[in-house]
Amino acid sequence: MTDTIAALGVLNDLDVKARSEALDAFYARFKDDPLVVEKWLSLQAMSRLPNTLDTVRALLKHPAFSMKNPNKVRSLLGAFAGGNQQRFHAASGEGYDFIAEQTILLDKINPHGSARLLPPLGRWRRYDPARQEKMKAALKRVLDTPGLSSDAYEIATKSLG
Secondary structure: OHHHHHHHHHHOOOOOHHHHHHHHHHHHHHOOOHHHHHHHHHHHHOOOOOOHHHHHHHHOOOOOOOOOOHHHHHHHHHHHHHHOHHHHOOOOOHHHHHHHHHHHHHHOOOHHHHHHOOOOHHHHHHOOHHHHHHHHHHHHHHHOOOOOOHHHHHHHHHHHO
């Protein structure tokens, strides 16, 4: 397993046919092992490939993912926001918008889980002014959500303060 994950890690940042074949074969082999599937989700969320956000969006609809499962949320969305500095912090701000959107959706299901997605946005002071503004806008979008949980409200408010 360790060797297989290491090999996938090497392929993960390469835009080659072998990458998708290996990821598909890995999932087919381990789809009944939830912990291994979580590694599979995280690996894809942390890819440096330009289309990683599209991949993460597609994985939201994959049978292996459930917004109701906190471990799956952490493995996919948490890994993207917290573990993929390059794609989460894309200059366009689309990573920030995506995490704000997912936080809002998750907040209705799991308020504590939604709050756990916010800390990467709260680190806005570490980035250039353009990214700072986009990160703060994403946090404000979350705060402006009617019926926002106290968990998410607290993290978003402290992050902006």
